[in-house]
Amino acid sequence: MPYVNIKITDDGVTPEQKGELIRRVTDALVDVLGKKPEHTHIVIDEVPHDNWGFDGVTTTEYRRRSSPGA
Secondary structure, rough: OEEEEEEEEEEOOOOHHHHHHHHHHHHHHHHOOOHHOOOOOEEEEOOOOOHOOOOOOEEHHHHHEEEEEE
């Protein structure tokens, strides 16, 4: 039973985009590993920008620093 957890920042991803991610990841597991789609679980977690950090800062702060005029 494959379980895949996709974590993304909460940037307004649409339900259609999430469905496409689920479909494509499921298809990859079927094609590459021969897994049954009905046994494949995909979970998408949307993480607030202040709870996701890299380069020593939160995503919120990183984007603020990276925006033109910052």
